[in-house]
Amino acid sequence: MKVVVDFDLCEANALCMDECPEVFRVEEDDTLTILMDAIPEALRAKCESAVRLCPRQAISLKD
DSSP states (O other): OEEEEOTTTOOOOSHHHHHOTTTEEEOTTSOEEEOOSSOOGGGHHHHHHHHHHOTTOOEEEEO
């Protein structure tokens, strides 16, 4: 599974980071960094929750 972010939509609200800090990090300059290229199955539920919480719907998951 891979995280896909539409950086044109992303406002770096950090809700994804709050939900899944293993995968998402908002930097000091308010940009989002994805910390893993391939997301392990053990983090699937947290990533799915982060996708749902994104207020701009900027995050998606690709299998």
